[in-house]
Amino acid sequence: MNNIVIPVNVTPDILIALNENEQELKNHFQVSIAIMLFQEGKLTFGKAVQLSGLTRYEFEKALAKNNVPVSNPSVQQIMSDLNKLNNL
8 A cells, every 4th residue: 555645844944843853853753743633532542553653562651641541531431340349
């Protein structure tokens, strides 16, 4: 499968302000977008890991660093799990 490249225009002074080179900023964007899309529920965990270019463990660390939970169960899911535990 071919990758799609999405260009982003960044002026050199932004790179200087961030103290990053082009590749570092690209990686930063890629991880940040993966986290955002995962948090919005637009990507599954696995697809977000794939987009980020990180390992699963590294992506979990990036989520934790950004205070994004790996899972965000609904009240219904929690109640269902609680009922199952009570029936054991």
